[in-house]
C-alpha cells in the first residue's frame with residue numbers, strides 16, 4: 001500500500017487562487033486569434049463589433065460560438081435580432097477591425113466597407129476571408145459575457161487567402177510562406 005504524503009491544505013489552496021485580471025489578460029494576449037466582425041440587422045437595428053472570441057463548436061449541426069460583453073453598446077441589438085454573420089477578416093483589414101472595435105458611430109463603421117444582405121437581411125462583408133451566416137440558437141451568461149451559440153445557415157469562402165491574426169496586442173498579416181522568408 002502507498003504511503004505517499006497527502007499535500008498540506010495550504011499548498012492546495014495556493015494552487016487554486018485565480019490569477020489577477022491583468023495576469024490573465026497578459027497570458028491571453030499570447031493566445032493568437034483570428035479577427036472577425038460580427039454583424040446583425042433586424043428589429044433591433046443594424047450593428048457590428050470586432051470579436052476574437054469566436055470558435056467552432058461542432059460541425060453537426062454546424063455551430064460556432066461568439067462571446068459578447070454585456071456592457072457593449074451593441075449588446076441589446078444582438079439580443080433583439082437573434083441572427084448574425086461572422087465575417088472573418090483577411091490581411092490588410094486591420095483598419096476595419098479598429099473601426100468596429102472602438103467607440104465609432106455605427107453608420108461610420110459600415111460606411112468603411114462593401115456589404116451585401118444575407119437571406120435574413122444581415123450585412124455580409126464582401127471582401128471577407130470567410131463568412132458564416134447564423135441564427136443564435138442558445139446563449140449562456142458567463143461572468144461579464146454572453147456566450148452565443150450560433151447555427152450556421154450559409155458559408156462563403158473569399159478570394160483573399162491571407163489571414164489576419166491578433167497576437168500580443170497587435171495585428172499580424174499572415175503572409176504566404178514565400179513572402180515570409
Ligand SMILES: NC(=O)C1=CN([C@@H]2O[C@H](COP(=O)(O)OP(=O)(O)OC[C@H]3O[C@@H](n4cnc5c(N)ncnc54)[C@H](O)[C@@H]3O)[C@@H](O)[C@H]2O)C=CC1
Pocket residue numbers: 024025026028029052053067069144169170
Ligand atoms: N473577449 C473579449 O471580450 C475581448 C475584448 N477585447 C477588448 O479589446 C481591448 C484591447 O485588448 P488587447 O489589446 O488584447 O489588450 P488587453 O490587455 O485588454 O487584453 C489581452 C487579452 O485578454 C483577453 N481579454 C481582454 N479583455 C477581455 C474581456 N473583457 N473578457 C475576456 N477576455 C478579455 C483577450 O484575449 C485579449 O486579447 C480589451 O481591453 C477589450 O476591451 C479584446 C479581445 C477580446
Ligand SMILES: Cc1cc2nc3c(=O)[nH]c(=O)nc-3n(C[C@H](O)[C@H](O)[C@H](O)COP(=O)(O)O)c2cc1C
Pocket residue numbers: 035048049050051052053054067068069071072073074097098100101102103104166
Ligand atoms: C481585436 C479585438 C477583439 C475583440 N474581441 C471581442 C470579443 O471577442 N468579444 C467582445 O465582446 N468584445 C470584443 N472586443 C471589443 C468590442 O469590439 C467592442 O467592445 C465593441 O466594438 C463594442 O464597442 P462599443 O461599446 O463602443 O460599441 C474586441 C476588440 C478588439 C479590438
